[in-house]
Amino acid sequence: MIYSTELFDKAREIIDERRRRAEERTSLRLNAFEKAEPRYRALKQEMIDSVRDALSSVNMDRESAEKNLIRQRERNLNAQREIKALLRAHGLPEDHLETKYTCPKCGDTGSVGIELCSCFTELLQKLAFEEANQKSPLRFSTFADFRLDYYPDTPDPALECSPRAWMENILNVCKEYAADFDTNSQNLFMFGETGLGKTHLSLAIAGEVIKKGYKVIYNSAQNIFSELQKEYFGKTDSRGRFESMVLECDLLILDDLGAEFSTQFTDAALYNIINTRINMRLPTIINSNLSTKGIEERYSRRISSRLIGEYLGLRFVGGDIRQLKSDE
Ligand SMILES: [Zn+2]
Structure with missing residues (x-):
């Protein structure tokens, strides 16, 4: 089926708006949790640091690099586990700080790789039918x-x-x-x-x-x-x-x-x-x-x-x- 550029733009706008809203909601939850749980910020920093330190493995000899990677991975996982425990302690679900997209497949971007995501083509179709029935x-x-x-x-x-x-x-x-x-x-x-x-x-x-x-x-x-x-x-x-x-x-x-x-x-x-x-x-x-x-x-x-x-x-x-x- 061939769609007009107008319909394409309309679908694009709707998908962009979905993503904006989903991300806005996540950042509201993040801010609220940071305020409620001061330790969260330090743990988040710990995760960032562990990734940075893991990257420094490239300058090490093979044996030290392997050891370092294992250590940083452990550090990162520990921080993640602690964040989940904190969330549970606050009576929140473990995925509370993750962004909940309408379409988890494409994260509300409308595409997967270079292909249009099925959520985008479904939306196009829905808009076309609405227009036809107007x-x-x-x-x-x-x-x-x-x-x-x-x-x-x-x-x-x-x-x-x-x-x-x-x-x-x-x-x-x-x-x-x-x-x-x-x-x-x-x-x-x-x-x-x-x-x-x-x-x-x-x-x-x-x-x-x-x-x-x-x-x-x-x-x-x-x-x-x-x-x-x-x-x-x-x-x-x-x-x-x-x-x-x-x-x-x-x-x-x-x-x-x-x-x-x-x-x-x-x-x-x-x-x-x-x-x-x-x-x-x-x-x-x-x-x-x-x-x-x-x-x-x-x-x-x-x-x-x-x-x-x-x-x-x-x-x-x-x-x-x-x-x-x-x-x-
Ligand atoms: Zn999608």
Whole structure:
């Protein structure tokens, strides 16, 4: 994945700040301990002296040098042991004076040797996903605030139950989907008229899946296509980054498919997204106001056959929930 220099700088800043804070905390602890335990300073000096005296071995004959090295090493270890004993006597852990970095592997420098540390690349990825999801329509929807009482409780002969019972079933499917989510989860196609809770439930799934640490892209089909288009025609400096996130994220949620302004570009992009993710066996959730019949009419056969054949269809029913909400 390719990241913009802007994102790089942002990640660098965060890592530098982590290191600064960790070192600041250590020096506060050091100062406090020095005040509480006057012997500490002398022991620290003893350790420094032992290293200096060990280095003087280079001017000695071999036998004396070996003896000196053993002696200085012993001196150094004794000082270390005494410091640990002092810490224990003060009721402090033995590593109290060591710097506790967020990433012990690189000491919050962001690199190990000449390689970027994994903490740095993980942070870059996290920032990129946050940036990609910034334009999501609704940020907070949960299963808990999904109101089944908005759906009519009277039996509907076409459903062989009430819309409420039907939607309760859909709600449970979505809850289970989120709870059991992994990158082998199936694709979902949520369809039904506007205002029946498709966006709400897919956002609730997104929230749960993100909490589990998976990388999720959530956005309207229109926004995703226009970002891809900008990138494709070189109007951003992200060079394929957004496209690889859309194609390779653990869960992609494409909201409101069918509302986009359809062009040759959007049709090709949609096919590429659906097809690539099926081939990579990565789950996708697509929401649409179009029925399966509407999908067949609107999109080419290669798109509609995959959407209908490879996705679990969830039909949303009931009255317009948004109308009920605004009437309250
Ligand atoms: Zn690191």
